[in-house]
Amino acid sequence: MHLNIAVLEGDGIGPEVVAQSIKCLRSVEETFGHSFTFQKGLIGAAAIKETGSPLPKETLKLCKSTDATLFGALGLPEFDDNPKAKVWPEQGLLKLRKELGLFANIRPVKVFPSLVKQSPLSKAQVQNTDLVIFRELSGGIYYGEKTIDEEKNSATDICTYTESEISRIAHLAFKSARSRKKKVTLVDKANVLETSRLWRRVVGSISDSYPDVTLNCQFIDNAAVQMVLNPSQFDVILTDNMFGDILSDQGSVIAGSIGLLPSASVGLKYAMFEPIHGSYPDAAGKNIANPVASILSMAMLLQHFKMNEESNAVVAAVLKSFSKKIVTPDILGSSKYGTNYVGDFIADNIM
Amino acid sequence: MHLNIAVLEGDGIGPEVVAQSIKCLRSVEETFGHSFTFQKGLIGAAAIKETGSPLPKETLKLCKSTDATLFGALGLPEFDDNPKAKVWPEQGLLKLRKELGLFANIRPVKVFPSLVKQSPLSKAQVQNTDLVIFRELSGGIYYGEKTIDEEKNSATDICTYTESEISRIAHLAFKSARSRKKKVTLVDKANVLETSRLWRRVVGSISDSYPDVTLNCQFIDNAAVQMVLNPSQFDVILTDNMFGDILSDQGSVIAGSIGLLPSASVGLKYAMFEPIHGSYPDAAGKNIANPVASILSMAMLLQHFKMNEESNAVVAAVLKSFSKKIVTPDILGSSKYGTNYVGDFIADNIM
Ligand SMILES: CC(C)[C@H](C(=O)O)[C@@H](O)C(=O)O
Numbered sequence: 001m002h003l004n005i006a007v008l009e010g011d012g013i014g015p016e017v018v019a020q021s022i023k024c025l026r027s028v029e030e031t032f033g034h035s036f037t038f039q040k041g042l043i044g045a046a047a048i049k050e051t052g053s054p055l056p057k058e059t060l061k062l063c064k065s066t067d068a069t070l071f072g073a074l075g076l077p078e079f080d081d082n083p084k085a086k087v088w089p090e091q092g093l094l095k096l097r098k099e100l101g102l103f104a105n106i107r108p109v110k111v112f113p114s115l116v117k118q119s120p121l122s123k124a125q126v127q128n129t130d131l132v133i134f135r136e137l138s139g140g141i142y143y144g145e146k147t148i149d150e151e152k153n154s155a156t157d158i159c160t161y162t163e164s165e166i167s168r169i170a171h172l173a174f175k176s177a178r179s180r181k182k183k184v185t186l187v188d189k190a191n192v193l194e195t196s197r198l199w200r201r202v203v204g205s206i207s208d209s210y211p212d213v214t215l216n217c218q219f220i221d222n223a224a225v226q227m228v229l230n231p232s233q234f235d236v237i238l239t240d241n242m243f244g245d246i247l248s249d250q251g252s253v254i255a256g257s258i259g260l261l262p263s264a265s266v267g268l269k270y271a272m273f274e275p276i277h278g279s280y281p282d283a284a285g286k287n288i289a290n291p292v293a294s295i296l297s298m299a300m301l302l303q304h305f306k307m308n309e310e311s312n313a314v315v316a317a318v319l320k321s322f323s324k325k326i327v328t329p330d331i332l333g334s335s336k337y338g339t340n341y342v343g344d345f346i347a348d349n350i351m
Numbered sequence: 352m353h354l355n356i357a358v359l360e361g362d363g364i365g366p367e368v369v370a371q372s373i374k375c376l377r378s379v380e381e382t383f384g385h386s387f388t389f390q391k392g393l394i395g396a397a398a399i400k401e402t403g404s405p406l407p408k409e410t411l412k413l414c415k416s417t418d419a420t421l422f423g424a425l426g427l428p429e430f431d432d433n434p435k436a437k438v439w440p441e442q443g444l445l446k447l448r449k450e451l452g453l454f455a456n457i458r459p460v461k462v463f464p465s466l467v468k469q470s471p472l473s474k475a476q477v478q479n480t481d482l483v484i485f486r487e488l489s490g491g492i493y494y495g496e497k498t499i500d501e502e503k504n505s506a507t508d509i510c511t512y513t514e515s516e517i518s519r520i521a522h523l524a525f526k527s528a529r530s531r532k533k534k535v536t537l538v539d540k541a542n543v544l545e546t547s548r549l550w551r552r553v554v555g556s557i558s559d560s561y562p563d564v565t566l567n568c569q570f571i572d573n574a575a576v577q578m579v580l581n582p583s584q585f586d587v588i589l590t591d592n593m594f595g596d597i598l599s600d601q602g603s604v605i606a607g608s609i610g611l612l613p614s615a616s617v618g619l620k621y622a623m624f625e626p627i628h629g630s631y632p633d634a635a636g637k638n639i640a641n642p643v644a645s646i647l648s649m650a651m652l653l654q655h656f657k658m659n660e661e662s663n664a665v666v667a668a669v670l671k672s673f674s675k676k677i678v679t680p681d682i683l684g685s686s687k688y689g690t691n692y693v694g695d696f697i698a699d700n701i702m
């Protein structure tokens with residue numbers, strides 16, 4: 001198979017971790033006889049510095065003209081600390097998600113048996129955790145109108161959801177549950193928010209078409225606690241953009257490191273694959289960042305194109321790195337292995 | 352001192368846990384020679400069932416005419432599961448907070464040495480945790496206009512903050528930090544939300560008047576992880592209504608049980624004291640609910656009226672119950688002690 005892949009490295013550790021995924025894709029090419037081409041595009045702080053825009057037109061064009069996008073990470077503290085800035089890196093990612101119509105961000109959270117000990121949670125709590133979060137990605141308060149009234153010194157964010165925005169991702173979640181443990185948990189704040197009550201209504205009526213799947217609902221405050229106390233209760237979690245952002249970061253606590261969790265962002269036409277971690281600027285250039293989240297995101301890309309055998313081979317190589325303890329220091333404090341070495345090991349073990 | 356206290360038991364375990372606080376207040380009366388009177392009012396599902404309204408006028412009047420309000424818990428699943436309901440219990444609490452002008456919800460999270468083992472987190476992680484969350488309580492998306500467009504099948508929640516709403520709670524947070532570890536962490540989502548950027552600007556400029564206090568900022572997704580991984584990094588956390596709701600429930604994971612965490616909701620004129628836990632309907636009437644969150648909320652009430660010695664005596668009695676393992680089953684699975692017994696023990700040990 002031939003795939004033309006857009007590569008957006010972004011900021012901080014982005015370039016380093018994406019480099020490992022490309023290394024692994026080269027290995028997949030050889031082992032399975034495919035051909036992949038890569039085209040880089042600018043995004044985030046790197047793009048602002050070079051072009052003034054966090055998402056240059058060329059980047060968007062690139063993502064639309066390729067088969068899929070591999071994304072690194074973005075953000076730099078110099079922008080976070082300036083609340084008066086008119087442009088900042090994250091706008092690039094948000095615009096990209098919107099323009100590509102990526103309405104579902106799929107975030108699997110698994111506990112790898114050989115890493116159970118790395119989780120700060122007890123073995124009893126985390127073992128058997130195998131859940132997937134379906135986070136709505138192109139609506140809600142992330143994209144509602146934002147206003148700032150300089151005179152009244154007030155600011156506003158609007159959160160809107162429509163039935164169709166909810167129903168398209170809900171169907172994906174129920175379909176996924178069908179091939180899993182047949183349970184969907186809707187996470188919302190229906191005791192306060194009108195949008196949450198719309199989610200409950202829409203998801204409730206969609207669930208009628210999936211009689212083999214159980215639906216239950218949890219408030220976000222409780223879900224954030226359950227995610228730590230008893231994550232194995234979950235199968236498919238369905239939630240909005242903001243709650244999904246918070247809950248999936250929570251999920252990283254279970255897995256043992258935020259450097260492990262991948263995601264796929266999909267829409268009707270395009271797909272992008274992005275680790276859930278940020279740009280971790282303090283680690284940039286130090287060869288200590290964990291490349292696994294990026295590599296597993298790339299494995300989701302392969303799966304997206306039905307290259308299941310290839311995807312499984314990548315995951316198997318990652319698991320081998322865990323069991324041989326070829327891991328970065330976020331997983332094992334005493335580890336001497338760097339980003340590059342771990343990437344090499346995984347690439348070499350794709351077979 | 353004479354205090355006239357409004358008592359809103361609410362739903363589920365509310366009446367049971369509040370009864371233990373009243374028991375303890377009777378003990379404080381005797382030991383320290385005070386006089387407390389209690390007047391009950393309806394709120395939540397109980398109020399809806401009796402009056403049709405989740406906050407009857409008489410209840411509001413009661414809270415305004417007494418010195419302080421002791422609140423239990425509210426909510427029942429029959430309302431949660433009906434997203435088309437026109438009234439529901441939580442509206443009563445939200446309206447009460449607003450009408451009483453309770454703009455700051457103060458939620459201390461401490462790890463009690465004798466309970467460190469109960470936390471699902473490791474001792475290294477949680478020990479030395481002593482933080483307090485200042486959650487804005489009367490603004491944000493909780494109170495913005497809510498609309499539902501039946502035709503377009505869309506719903507909207509508006510999140511607004513003004514400079515003055517932010518600055519009044521920010522000053523409380525900085526003042527509190529002054530008498531603590533001199534650190535304020537602002538939690539927001541300034542890389543996405545306009546309101547968060549207003550928070551950063553306003554809090555940033557207020558921090559100039561507190562040169563002895565350090566300010567740092569964290570995004571909510573990261574803060575929710577840090578709250579589990581490394582809670583002892585925090586001193587005072589300052590955040591908005593929605594993020595405060597989620598983060599403080601997270602805090603319960605550190606302490607070992609959500610049944611332990613108290614809070615004080617304060618404004619310029621009124622004050623209410625409420626555990627952070629919900630109504631836990633499954634436990635109602637079973638004499639298994641943990642009364643400690645309610646009792647510690649009551650201790651915050653005493654402190655609010657400068658009865659520091661009295662408040663300390665209540666806390667000391669609670670600590671004694673921990674070290675003697677006179678605790679409910681949420682703390683010690685094998686415990687045979689019920690709500691009532693634990694309440695009696697604590698009341699008897701206030702000296
Ligand atoms: C960088 C930021 C805008 C982004 C988000 O909040 O969506 C990130 O936290 C994520 O989860 O992908």
Ligand SMILES: CC(C)[C@H](C(=O)O)[C@@H](O)C(=O)O
Pocket residue numbers: 191192221425426441444445596627
């Ligand atoms: C009951 C609910 C409306 C309330 C809130 O979200 O404020 C509760 O969760 C709390 O934290 O006090």
